[in-house]
Amino acid sequence: MARTYRRLNLFMAKPLGAGMTFADLLAAAPVITYPMANSLGIDGVLFVRQSAEKRPSWGSLLDEAAGHVIPDLANRSSSAVLLLRSNGDIFAFAFGYGRYLIEQSLFVQDFGLRTALNTLDNKSLRSVDLHTLEDQPVQKKSQAARDSEVGVFGIDILRDVLRAVTGIPKRGVALKQIAGGDAMFSFGVDMEAVDFPALAQRIKGYYANEDYKASFSWVDNVRKVRDEASVNALNAQLVQAISARNPGILVTLPEIGAWDTILGFSFTRNKDVVRPVINSEDYINTIADLPSLTIENLKRDRLFVHDVDGNTTEHSVYRCIYFEIINGDKTKIIFDGKWYEVDATFIGRIAETLNSIQISTLAFPAVEVWEEGGVSKIESEGDYNIRAAAAHGYFLLDKQLVKTDRTTSPIELCDLLTPTKQLVHVKHRKGGSAGLSHLFAQGGVAAEIMLGDKAFRKKARTVLRRVNAAAHDLVPLHTVRSADYEIVFLILGEDSATLKQNLPFFSKVNLTKAFENLTQRGFRVSIGGAPTTPRLLP
Structure with a gap:
């Protein structure tokens, strides 16, 4: 032929x-x-x-x-x-x-x-x-x-x-x-x-x-593990880690949540016990016989998300688990129900960049937590921002939206603005990697638009004048020098000393990306944490 x-x-x-x-x-x-x-x-x-x-x-x-x-x-x-x-x-x-x-x-x-x-x-x-x-x-x-x-x-x-x-x-x-x-x-x-x-x-x-x-x-930076035998072996290690109460097990939302409306979280077998933050121990403690835990249990069990209107949504616990397994020069990570292999060299580059990010020197109050009606509660981002602004003389820009034709919807310039031109973006640690990565992206977008869009600056100045006349000239109309500004990412519910090392890997990736983009444009960038403290009863 x-x-x-x-x-x-x-x-x-x-x-x-x-x-x-x-x-x-x-x-x-x-x-x-x-x-x-x-x-x-x-x-x-x-x-x-x-x-x-x-x-x-x-x-x-x-x-x-x-x-x-x-x-x-x-x-x-x-x-x-x-x-x-x-x-x-x-x-x-x-x-x-x-x-x-x-x-x-x-x-x-x-x-x-x-x-x-x-x-x-x-x-x-x-x-x-x-x-x-x-x-x-x-x-x-x-x-x-x-x-x-x-x-x-x-x-x-x-x-x-x-x-x-x-x-x-x-x-x-x-x-x-x-x-x-x-x-x-x-x-x-x-x-x-x-x-x-x-x-x-x-x-x-x-x-x-x-x-x-x-x-x-x-392409070798991060690769999805597709081999069924390898996935099964990794799942077995995951189950073993949970059964041993490994402190590296993190349960987090697999997608961005509407944090202003979230009341709290609970798990299968203990649905009525609602906590203000997602705590891995809360799930592990509901499992009566840890040695008999299986991957099918993780896929069947649910994380329930309760909102302030009484509605409940749910996710498979398996999708919500974030866990890293280090084996030789490779790191395996489960994220959103999928296993990924991360190259050691790539991890090293991320760690090196993280080390370059300074801890903010600004003063921030701790986040208040308390018990109410048998339910653990944590201070909302909105309430925290109001209290932080009043305590330290910061301008409150939370929910003060500025229109721009560079995004599909109006955006915040920041949550808190200091008289010395620090733009502070605030997010709860309880949201896990979803909320944190949204925080880093939000800060980057707002800074870049402020730098390059005169029409946005004009509208921002109007918002600033409405908030406080003293804030008006912190954003000039014509010439903006990025070096005059510091972008601060503030994470509620985590101490500054442990903040960077405790971030989920993909949040570290998004933080380093935001850091590199912003510093290349001349901005200073720092990160800070606000630990929790019991609310003093009146």
């Missing part, structure tokens, strides 16, 4: 266990097995599943519109996978919907993405798929109109996990139209059936090298 251009999808299997065969790599689905032609000399098996012809679900609607049954409306999908052994390695070529025939947890999880990065011309990318490590995780796909460099896609190397990429192969790679994501590598090539083993080995060679580090080294 003459060579023909084909579009192929390739997977590489992990080493088979003792006694395993090709068939053990398949997912549970009925298939027909075909041996390979003797003339090819290929050690492999072809598995084919052909779905029965089905009429599409929208066919009946068209029948009704036409007044009679419309013939020849049919869907048919075919699936096939060729599993073969070459030089001791096992590969799967998938055709049609064949990728659904294999048990993908038994295949090398980064084979597709890494091979693509090793073979792509870094200046001819067509699309990228990203998973952004936000408190409310965002998945994005960006596509360029023509061959482009990676910078065109606006990738944030501190927070974006690259999931898939497409583009043109670099010179010397005899493939066409490359795409890779997770375990699957897709490519075009001129070939015939006898070429399957040699082609698979050639692709493995591309996977095995480290060419990608020249242009894509940042």
